[in-house]
Amino acid sequence: MSEDQGTERLRADGAALPGVTPLSEGGSVAQAAPVAPRAQPADGAARPAAVADAQPPRAADPTWSTAFGATNVAPNPTAAAASGATLYLGGDFMFAMAGMPDLTYNRIARWDGVGWNRMGEGVDGPVHAIAVVGDDVFVGGEFTVAGGSVNSPRLARWDGTGWMAVAGGVHVHNGAEFATVRALASDGQRLFVAGTFDTVGTGANEVAANGFAILTLATGTWESPEGGLWFQAYAGTGRALLLSGRTVYVGGEFERAGSVDTYAFAALETTTGSWTGFGSGLRNGDFGGIVSSLALDRRSRTVFIGGTFSAADTVETSGVATLRRGRFGTLGRFERFGDPSLASVWALAFVGGKLHAGGDFTTAGDAAAENWAVHDGTRWSVPGDGVTGGSPYVLAPYRDGVVVAGGFTMSGERRITHAGVWSEAGWQTFGQGVSYSEYADGNVFALDVTDGRLTAGGVFDQAGPVRVGSVAEWRDDAWHDMAGGLGQVIVLPKVAGMLRVGGDIYVTGAFATAGGAAARNIARWDGETWSALGSGLNGPGYALVEHGGKVYAGGTFSTAGETAGNGVAAWDAATQAWSPLGNAPGFDHDVLSLAVVGDRYLVVGGHFHTLRAGMQDVARDLYGLVVFDTQAEIDPADPASGWLRMRGVQSSFGPGWVRALQPLGTDLYVGGTFDTAGVLAGVDPGFAAQNLAVWHLGTEDGRWSTPGGTDEPVQALTTLDGRSLVLGGWFGAAGPIAASGVVEHDPAAGTWTAYGEGIGPGERGVRRVEALAQHADDGLWVGGTFNTAGGAPSCSIGLWRGTLGRSR
Secondary structure: OEEEOOOOOEEEOOEEEOOEEEOOOOOOOOOOOOOOOOEOOOOOOOOOOOHHHOOOOOOOOOOEOOOOOOOOOOOOEEEEEEEOOEEEEEEOOOOOEOOEOOOOOOOEEEEOOOOEEEOOOOEOOOEEEEEEEOOEEEEEEOOOEEOOOEEOOOEEEEOOOOEEEOOOOEEOOOOHHHOEEEEEEEOOOEEEEEEEOOEEOOHHHOEEOEOEEEEEOOOOEEEOHHHEEEEOOEEOEEEEEEEEOOEEEEEEEOOEEOOEEOEOEEEEEOOOOEEEOOOOEEEEOOEEOEEEEEEEEOOOOEEEEEEEOOEEOOEEOOOEEEEEOOEEEEOOOEEEOOEHHHOEEEEEEEEOOEEEEEEEOOEEOOEEOOOEEEEOOOOEEOOOOOOEOOOEEEEEEEOOEEEEEEOOOEEOOEEOOOEEEEEOOEEEOOOOOEEOOOOOOOEEEEEEEEOOEEEEEEEOOEEOOEEOOOEEEEEOOEEEOOOOOEEOOOOOOEEEEEEEEOOEEEEEEEOOEEOOEEOOOEEEEOOOOEEEOOOOEOOOEEEEEEEOOEEEEEEOOOEEOOEEOOOEEEEEOOOOEEEEOOOOOEEOOOEEEEEEEOOOEEEEEEOOOOEEEOOEEEEOOOOOEEEEEOOOOOOOOOOOOOEEEEOEEEEOOEEOEEEEEEEEOOEEEEEEEOOEEEEEOOOEOOEEOOOEEEEEOOOOOOOEEEOOOEOOOEEEEEOOOOOOEEEEEOOOEEOOEEOOOEEEEEOOOOEEEEOOOOEEOHHHOOOEEEEEEEEOOOEEEEEEEOOEEOOEEOOOEEEEOOOOHHHO
16 A cells, blocks of 8 residues: 555553644644655555546446435326336426436336336337236337337337337328327227227238227237227227226217217227217217216226316216216316316326316316316315426326326425325325425435434435425335424525434534524434524534534534634533534634544544634644544643644645545544645655545554545545445546445455446436445445436435445
């Protein structure tokens, strides 16, 4: 290893800390001699990592959790179908979804109950219909190519690994661009297809079929009973299908089904191929209506019909009609700004004994309901806070709730961006990441995990579907808001540091309230309520550490409570009071990290160069690191009393940034932004160390070294087993390997290990790991600003469930 020898050892009250000297020795403000050119690593020493020398990234690792993807779904979802825990969502989306870049999901995606999955290259046009048949997924819409190369005119099949054409697809003669599949249904042997077309199949298998056709799956042959649907002498359009026993109900825009005159709605007996009409069908004034959706109450055998119409045969109704035992009924009128002829219901779903309706309306029955309403068998009402920003286009049963998807972005104060699952328990989002906008933005700067509970802090106002105040708790596979969290005037609050002491969580950052009460930049959470620490800090806090019954806070502040703090101060929980360190000299810049070594020495790291008392410099050339002896006898006449000089870090001939400190055995690891370590002003220029260095406290002379570096800053350090070190940061390479954002180093073996594919940038193009927390039962938690972990969506929170430590 490249290394640098320390100077004098400090001895006080029998304790020893190698490689430090009192700041007051030799004159507190004496100007240091010019620093000599920096030394280079010795031959054979570990050198900083470089991207050019890095190994290629590993393949995506399934040990990364997919639960924490961004909650946003891409705009324009128009179709959904569920099979168990699996949901397929289609539409006309290509833009950012789940925090992933554009074109990740091309108009169709699969939700596995936890996260989104690509379905190959998707399709090249809008998807309007999905049907799951065994292990196959049939997809219909306006596309011509599936999987990037498979010719699939408006109809394709996904078998779980790839795309295939389906029996020649559907067509419109003399206008191929108008062909569309709008609805699909299947009984396992046959696929029922509705849409805009006049032929199906190709070549010898071509069959004339107007708006409706049946494909026998075993043989690949088509039929269209009595020619399908008609509008005068032309092909009609099928928009909705519902299979009930041996009957297929068909809705759309037509005035004849086979030889039966009926507006917009008919039924086909599949065993005989005969059509049935119900009176005159659905009308809108003097014209035919439009049926866009169908749903079934299997217990009562009631068919629900949604669309744009003002009457069902002789029954006046708009938006929704019912059909039971061959007779139409109504659940009340839907209106849009008082006009029933303008109201449209585009989607229906019958779930848990209730009918959900989505579309374009302002009134449902007697209830004011904008675009989404639910009928409980007696009356219409708005589910929860409803949705705003657009209309639902899709409603589909899923598990114990209903998938609601469309153009909306909000439900009350919650961001439900284009899709979510609604149940009696409330909303569940597709993805449990954190965010502060509908575009998958969220920042996590602090983490703590204890006994299956994760506490995350940063800058965000929503965790999954839960509104929070920049801090939230994950337990029992759900987010909890921690009594409203933190607040700030105008901007969002920020949590930069977090510390668990017994059963309490301390947080510091930039905020004005905690749990609605005043708490200036630092607060304590006891598991149920928040409390302030006196009058708090008058500037932002960045770091916390506990020692001797006191919580030490570091940041950019001049007072803590009623006492001078000047960058570092101590809170005594027993006396409920703040105290300064020594005579409270102040730092010229930020304190960013804290650690305790030797059971008495507080190591202070940050981006500072000078300690000051009033207008006088106490010590210069500190290079981002200094030590305070918590057991020192303080001399009131000496402003530097208790403070010790240590070697520091340098970046481009100035003080570096020390952002993370981690004791490990008898060593202290230092991470941040620097290219030189072991710098002692006027004495030693230090040695090359790229963002990572080690202070060997167990050696006689307190030497420094580097085990290798990273190509970008190190922001966080942690250890679980006391033997291996985990680094988090902005890097893409560490030591001799490629490692994206997070990496493990075993000092004893001298090895580096990547965590699979690691953290990726996703939609925002940013890969910044800012916080780490490990627990033997959970794994490695990663927080920061990013959108992927292990190649899958993961918004600002990641969880590696692989084996931890050297046994990995």
